[in-house]
Amino acid sequence: MAGERKFLMVADSKLVSYANIAALQTAGVEFIAPVPAAQVKDEVYAALDLEQASVVDWVPDREAGKAPAEREVYRVLEDVHTLAGPRKRDPVLTVRRILVHSTANAKGQQAARAKRLAKATEELDKLARAAGGRHYKTREKIAARVGVIAARRRVVSCLRWHITEDEAGTPGLDWHVDHQALDAEAAVDGWYALLAGLSADKADPAQVLVHYKGQGAVERRYADFKGPLAVAPLFVQHNHRVAALVQVICLALLVFCLIERQVRRALGPEQTMVGLSPDNRRVRPTGRMILYHLGELTLRIGSIVDRPIVQITRGVQLHLLELLGIEVTQTRWPQT
16 A cells, blocks of 8 residues: 555646656656647647547536536547757657647637627727827827737737828728638637647547546645645745655545545435535535534533533534444533
8 A cells, every 4th residue: 555656647737848748758657738828839720620539428517417418528639749858959759649629618718709809899999989089199199009909808810900091181090800810710719738648558538638637626625725724834944844744734635535525425426415505505515514514513521420422513413423424322412
């Protein structure tokens, strides 16, 4: 149990650098991480054929209650990603690249683009009406304002405009949206890329995506030790003390997770119960909820003739103890 075990490192895009990937490959560490957006050009995504991508047989928890036609769909393709070193003599690294398309991401990006265009249209129309007036008498002021609008609404790539002048020399603004540029942007909606530092026989493209999606379940525990476990920064003088404190935190997280897991498993497939939330609705118990309710339990110390008694103040406390498999032989309810 205490021996060395292989693990899969699932990280964010900051992991993807030449030095990091070279060190991971040298050490034989398996990893998955999203490729930074700047390292994959839009032309790569635009050239992909969505019909050739494989549909991933995986449904997020948030989509489980929806009809199949309404659920988010993931599709994957695979190619190779290369990273060049900072020096010419550095060898070029090659890594598996999984190209992922998400219908939910595509819809979100389309909605965000439409919102930006609507805002930009409103502001540009207002500017066109004000051009030549008191606040925008010169071409320079109009051009400066167009630049601000285009940058703030992120429509620089599709906005086409020029400044006109009438017979009296009064400047005006003429603008339109380049729909061809918009179509080029829409072609890359929903796509992103993952680097996979593990062989294809261990995980195909669909399995790589499923492994990556499991990252959220682990990262949610960071909020636990910042919140319910109340871990505060502490200055220590030696690295072995840092390692010891990290181990204590990991053990506390392990116990915290096991408490939550035990209660959910004891509840059965539905994994919900009443009495935890203030409005008494059915919710999935979390470690934070469980410890909040059990934290108000009190123990009356016994003596030679009297056994200790656990003071139960709410029915949900007794229910949680039963779900955890804790036998409380002596309980007492408060007298009213």
